[in-house]
Each structure stands twice: as structure tokens, then as C-alpha cells.
Amino acid sequence: MSETTVERTPEAVRGAAPLLEVTGVRKSFRSGRGRLTALDGVDLRLGRGETLGLVGESGCGKSTLARVLLRLERPDAGTVRFDGTDPFALRGKALLAWRRRVQMVFQDPFASLNARMTAADLIGEPWRTHRDVQPTAQARQRRVRELLDLVGLRESDAHRYPNEFSGGQRQRIGIARALALEPDLIVCDEPVSALDLSVQAQVLNLLSDLRQRLGVSYVFISHDLSVVRHVADRVTVMYLGKVIEHGRTEDVFDRPLHPYTAALMSAAPTLDASGAAGEDREIALRGEIPSPFDIPSGCRFRTRCWQATELCAEQAPPAASRPGVDEPHEGLCHFPLDAAVRGLTSGGRR
Template identity: 50%
Template sequence: MTPMLSVVDLVKHYPAPGGKSVLALDGVSFSLARGEIFGIVGESGCGKSTLARTLMRLATASSGRILYEGEDVMAARGRALKRLRGEIQMVFQDPFGSLNPRHTIERIIGEPLVVHNRPGRAARVRELLDLIGLPQSAASRLPHQFSGGQRQRIAIARALALSPKIIIADEAVSALDVSIQSQIINLLAQLRRDLGLAIIFISHDLSVVRHLSDRIGVMYFGRFVEQASAADLFATPRHPYTRALISAVPKLPGAAGGPCGKRIVLSGDVPNLAHRPGGCLFHPRCYIAQDRCQKDVPPLAATRPDKPDWLSACHYADEIDGLVAETASENR
């Protein structure tokens, strides 16, 4: 089946002092099917938000391709770009900072309809308020009169105003209390079911991503190091970085490296983007690294013939269980 969104070898450079550049995205590739929720996780600074902004054309890619239903997003200009932005919408992290404090909720939610010359703004706003679970009386109020969770619902309603097919949620629940997070996650899941939305859900919290996503991509240093279904990723991760992240998630019975196994604590810090190590980017922190890892860059490739969509960028993905056990034995 042809994916709705295809991202191929996406690269993003940012200028740095001294005429140098920082590589924020390094050949990122993934696809998104209709109605699918694709979760993206990784440490702060790994490129998640840069990827979101580049997909939305809020930042310009240095190279690569973004195809939406076969159309080249990076080549779109004028009316074509305006139409594409109606099809792909974004929900930002800060539900207060993304809403104009001087505008009523009706104006905020209805603004995309004005920009795109769509009729029936008042009726559409009422419909969207019902959809996100807020009363009709909310339309005449201002953002400061709502809680953080309610403001994020308003931001979601604004993103839905033009009936997009894809929503990019960039850390959309990270600024909220845990109890409110679950409400927003459930709302997104309901919207996927009711509207057939495809969602790219970006977060640093693996437990949140696991609850919502069909597939998950793990980012490190501007690259995907693993992509798999949520079930496969949490049951038997094939990349040492993924395994370390999962080991840090509390109360995850049965997950490799979780409470049923030893916590994996990575040594060192995430490398400086301006000083990239050779070979595998993860090898300076990797607990199973071999000599080869310092020289050869592992491709993101399938590790199991029966699951071609399960991708890992590790030379030893097929041997990871044995290598982890051997390392644990040596450290006793």
C-alpha cells in the first residue's frame, strides 16, 4: 500500500560560527500510512523538533524528499504550499504560548478558516468545540480562562479546523500534568478513530508513545536508529540505545531491560553536534560496542526477513541478546 507520507534521506544543516555547519538531521527516512500513529522518541537535542518543523516547511531541508500522497512538499510554492499546509497541521508543546492571549477562542479556532477563505466559521467552531469536549460557551472566552489541558484541546481544535489528514504533535503533552496527559492522549486516539487522522506523535517519554502509537521510531543524533511496531520494539528491541531507553521506563513488566532486567545506564553525554564521532554515532556510549563500530556506519536496515518493516541501525542487531548478556557477566 502506498504510504500517505514518505520522507526520504532528509538532511538539515544549520550554520555555525566560523563558517561551519551543524548537521541536525542526517538522512532521516520513514513513512506514514493512512490512519496510522507513528511515534518518534529520543533524548533532547536528537532532532525530533527539527524534523517536525522541516516536515511543516517551517524550516527548509538541506536535501532529501518529503512526499505527501506523491506530491513533493519541498517543491511546493504559493497556492500549492498553502493547500498542503491545510492537509498537514501541527500541535505545539506549549498550549499557552501557541494561542494569542488577546483573541477569543472562536477567533483562534476559526483563524485557519479565514486564512484559507473557508465559509461557515461560526458553525465549524461550534462543531470543533463539541469534538474536543468543551462547551459552546468557551467560544467567547480568552485563553487565560482555561486550564493547560483545556488550552491544548483548543490548540488541537484549531489544528483540525481545515479537516487535515495528518497531525504532527510535537511534545503536545509534555507540559501537562500526568492525569491531563492521559486525557489528551485519549482524545488523540479518539480523533484517529473518528476522523481517520494519521498522527506523527513526538515525545521524549517512551511510556506515553507506547500507549498511543502503532509504530515507533527511535532517534539519536539526527538519525533513526530503530523503527518497529510498538509491540516488537518493547518486547525485543534490536538496538542498544533503544534497549537503554526502555530500561529506564518504570513499571513495564516483561519488557527487555525493564523491571524484569537490569537498568542500563549509559556512560558519557550525547556528543556535540559540531563534533560527530566516526563510525556508529552511538559507539562512544554503547555498552556492546566492538572495534568495527568505531569505523563503519551501520545502515538502518531490516534485521528479520519475516518483519521487513523492523529496522535497526546496529551491526550486531541479530546478536544483541548474547552481547548484552556477555557484557552483564563481565561487569559482575
Template identity: 70%
Template sequence: MSEPLLQVRDLRKSFRVPGNKNRLCALDGITLDLNRGETLGLVGESGCGKSTLARTLMMLERPDSGTVRFDGIDPYTLRGKELLKFRRRVQMVFQDPYASLNSRMSAAEIIAEPWRSHKGMYANRKDRDMRVRGLLDLVGLGAKAADKYPQEFSGGQRQRIGIARALALDPDVIICDEPVSALDLSVQAQVLNLLNDLQAQLGIAYIFISHDLSVVRHVADRVSVMYLGRIIENGPTEAVFDRPNHPYTAALMSAAPKLDSALRQERILLSGEVPSPLNPPSGCRFRTRCWKATEMCATTAPPHAVDPDIDGHAAECHHPLLSEGMLATA
């Protein structure tokens, strides 16, 4: 099996908070892989660190420690032209299709804007115009949309322009930060299908950040569940959804709507509030809301509990829900 395109190991990032002696711990030992041409779903409550992780992988934030390898390269060692060349390979589609597009620029100008920084790409005006129209065709808008402005498009059409802009630099990875949350359900399906078609056609890998579990289940090959700066469960999508090992994951999945009544389960209601990342609990960070917590959970960080039946499925828990036959590793 080939090496993952992106490898993140023990990534940590904290921030100073004015008037507080403690640092806000946004990422606390994040480890994940992203393979070529796959979609990794990233889920969790607001404030768990998903967007900080996205900004760090985009090199908009520098980690405190840990390693990132992209196609075998540490991007944080790059400078000058090599860094600019690397930035082409990771792009982003933003949550708000209204705020992320400049209303004073036409669709063609928005899509072509990245080439102003990467001057060697489509320097010839004729080539540039042809590429813009090709990208508009690729995202289903057509070349006639080139001269229109954002306010002349619907929300779904604006997001298609944002996707075309992300594709303009021929990236290997696109980070999708809640890309359909601002859209109507019918439009969401169209945009998700477009992303799937583009992945099949171009071989792009996605990191797909979302609160909507039904969307993640539809698009993701694997899922990582975040809680207070840590990935507490990860694995193939069907395994994480159908046989969650971590109590927090089980609570999330119980809240997800299901059309098939046979698949519905009793809602797991969590007690208490999410702890502050300025002062996270000792031991297991979820223990203050967990119905399975014991004294050990307060004193000792949980190990990885590996599912022996499903490759790549693991959870950070002293008392995994599928405890029989689970293998604990450090």
C-alpha cells in the first residue's frame, strides 16, 4: 500500500488569551492520515479544534510541536518559491458562499485571482480565459457565467464558483470547511454530488469538515471524531457510524436523524457543558460528561482501543463500548 499523501503526527497548537494565565489548547496531539483521492470527514462540536486544524494544514497557523508530511515533505521547512509552489497543492472551499466571494469581481476574475500570485500559470490571456471557461463548465455553470458578478448567482451557484477557484491551481487536497451548511437541502445534494464527481474525475483528496453527520456519512471514506482538541475516534465511515467505540461518538450518532425506523436508536443525552479548552479535565477529556467514567478516567489518559475486526478503527477510551475483544495500545 502506498504512503498516505498527508501524514500528521502529534500536532499541537495553543493560543494566548488576554487576561488569562492559561493558554487555550486548540490542538492536543492530533494524528491522522489522508490518502490520495479519498475523503476524510472531520466531525465534532463547535470549539473542538476542527477549524484550527484546517488553518494549520493550510499553513495559516504554525503548530507549537508535532510533524506534518505532505507527499514526504515538511511544508514548514519551505521558503520562497518552494513554499509558493507547495501552497498550490492545498486549497480551501469556505463555509459562506456569500462572504467568501468579492462582490466587485466577476466570476472569471474570482477564479483567475490565484494566478496573480502564481505568475507562471496561464500567463497568456487567451490561455487564462480558456481555462476559466473550462473550470466554469467543470462545475456546471457554463462559460456564459464568466462575466456575471456574485450577486447575480444563487447560493449554490456561488459555492460552485468557490469550488472552481479552489480547482484553479490544480491542487492535490481541498479542505472543505462546512461547504454546504449555508445551502438549502436540495442545493446541498447538488454541490455534494459535484464534489464527488470532481474527485472521481481529478483524483483530489478532501478533508471534509461538517457538523451534519448525514452529510459526512454520504461523502466520507473515513471519519475522525474530535473533542476538545483531540481525535477520540477514527476509522472507516460505516464502522464509526454503525459500531462506535467511544461514548461521545455514540452520543453524536444517536442524535443523527435516520429515515429507516429500524435503524433508529434511543437518544443519548450528555449531561453538563463542554469543558473550557483553557482548563481541560485531567485524564480523559470527555470524562466529565461520560456515563462510563471511573476514577481511572480522571487520573490516566486513555489508550487507543483498537477494533480487531475492522482495520483502522480505534478510539481513545478506557471503557470502549465494544470492549469485548478490544486491543489496548499506548
């Protein structure tokens, strides 16, 4: 991702009231196997004009959390506040107005676009519901041209169909569609994972440029930690439905507190200044991630942790904290790590 350059959020924007606050959100689902715990007391905060990276293995609850943020799933407990308002309390016109402010960029640019619609129709699709945003055909046509230019496409692309575009171009159409209602927040669910590496860099640069120009905020979900490191101001790490570490990107990546975070970071491909692979050894985790139907007692990561003790099985871990770049850096662990953990292997012990 060396081609990608991201300007960090201005301090003045960071100091403003949060755009999004999630507190103690829980969500579970019933099935034939019992109750699946998807989210277990999740807290997070997103500033205006900020990008929050949301990382963790498959099944950790990232997508369920995204659906809650989009008001597609109602939490069993906890609160969601968007610009001070509870979106789950809204009805009618108030809810419709709120939905303009939160949009989505999907993972697969091939599946998320209707093959029978032109680029202009796809970008203007949100206006079918929110008719007052662009009330006339002339206004809609003018805005489509503006959005195409904004995401780096040509005016002549308006009448082309999805099969006539490359994967990166399709994702640009998806981004333009998300911008059509001028949202405050865009939830990006693995938005570059289906793209080639060089195209990923282009799309990431586009998202960064749009953030700087429009002041839009992102919740950026990704398995690719090298991508997250380049795009996110802050990082939230999830494991089995729980936030186990969060803080400024520099703090979480350079000095992880939680063993799981350290293992993720060690497994991510990196390059040093000379272009050679980094010297840190990968931390090999034991076993597979436990079933969300049967979450381990105490620390839920203990079954895979190289430094787990009986205490980890008996008690839920407390929050460990250290000073961060701009805010406290926190992780849930009985034995929080120091920077030397990057050289440990699964056979090591703190």
C-alpha cells in the first residue's frame, strides 16, 4: 500500500463532539444450535471527518455491528447515538431524513450494482426514495455529472452499463452512489478486498481525498491490516463479539496491548525502509477461533493465547490503559503486553 497517501484528520475536527457513539451494544441470534452471541457490550466512538478502522477475524461481529450502525439490526441492549440522536427511536419522515446521513459502500463491486442499470441510473437510485434532494430531472442529470467527476469517471460513462467497467471503476460508481445523498457517515465493508493491489491503492486514495474535501466520516471494515494502517485515524479490534483493544492507529499498531492484536500485526505483511521483509517473527496462534455459541469463560481469547493462566479462565480481563498519541490506548487483558511482544512466538511466555 505504499502508493497510498492519507492526510490525518485535522485537530480541530478531532476536538468536535463525536458524530457517532456506541455504548454497551449487545446482539445475539437464536438458531437450532442455541443462542449465538454476535456483539457483547461493544463501545466505540467516531469523530467528524474521521476514519475508524474495524478489524478482526471472520465471525468476530464486524458485519453485525455495521448492520446495527445502519439500523438494519436492532440491538438487544445498549445505545447508539448519531449526532446526539437515537436512530432506533426515529419514525416516518425523521427516519427517512436520518437515512440520508448514513450510507454504505459494499465489498463486491460486481454484485452490488444492478447489471441492467446504467451508471447514471445507479448513482441516481437513492433519489427515487429521497425525491426532494434532486427534485427535477435537470438537477439529477447535473448532479450525476458532478459525482462522476468527483470519483474520477468521465461524463460519457453515465450511459454505460456495469459490465463495461473494470472492478475499480465499478467501485467508484458505488462510492458515487453512496455520496449522492451527501451523507455524514459511510460504512465501508471490505471495500477494496475484491480489487487488484494497484486498484486498491487508487480507491483508497479516492476515499481519502473525498474525506478531506467533503468532511465525510468512515467506518472502515477490513481484514487487511496494511490497508487499515494507511486509512484509519483510530482502530478498534474485535474478537468473538467484543472490543478487546482500541486506540489511535499509531499506538495500536506500534505498541499493541492485547496478545491477539499483536498476533494480527505480526501476521500482516510489512516492508522496512529498504524494501525487505520485516524481521519480526510471526506469532502463531493455537487452534481455531471458538464457536460464538460457546464462548470461553473469563478471557475469551485464552484458548489461543500463549501466556494464558488459570486467572484468565476464571475472571474476565480488566481494561489496561497506557497514554496514547492523542487519547488513552486501551486493551482488555490480565497481562498487557509491551513492545517486545513483536518478537514472541506461540511457544513464548511472558
